[in-house]
Amino acid sequence: MKLCVALDNDSIVDNLALAEKLKDCDIWLKVGFRSYIRDGKEFLIELKKINPNFKIFLDLKLYDIPNTMADAAYEISQLGVDMFNVHASAGKIAMKEVMDRIKDLPNRPLVLAVTALTSFDNENFKYIYNENIAQKATTFAKDSYEAGLDGVVCSAFESLDIKNNTAKEFITLTPGIRPFGEDAGDQQRVADINVAFEQMVDFIVVGRPIYKSSNPKEVVEKILERL
16 A cells, blocks of 8 residues: 555645755655646656655546547646546446547556545435435446556545446545545545555545644655654
């Protein structure tokens, strides 16, 4: 299991300062909507300057018509990131087109599909998708697997069922991790490290428990020891 630290601070200065504190740690860094829209490609370059071995997950959740998604996936693949994601609800055709567009690129990034956002509870998810989270997450995962993607983004609670319906090596990345039982905040389906282990999760994403800590490196080291 690998740790992915969410860089969700209020400014590029704070995010780079956090990366500097963690530069000796064996971690992935997640760059999301807010940070990338605000700070762009230069932010990715600055992160690699701090530690060229940092692995970067660009969390933009592509969702559009197939050709537009494929075009965007190609451009993302030129940024030097190690992983990015799309929305599974864009459909199998769109996901397959994404993979067809980038499959022959040297050192192509890993591609994951978002199943159900961890901010959803079952009632609100069902209102939109007309199906329970657990059932639909597995369906989305099977579509993603058949389209040739490397894995999915899901909550820890869906990970094992997804692997059982796809393959053990099919990656599951789980946001909303509160490593040692911290407050859930605006997330609904949160889990701790024990649940992540039980569910055979491959990547855990941890944000606020790290970047809001007075000693983020200590928190990261504590998590890595547990992993």
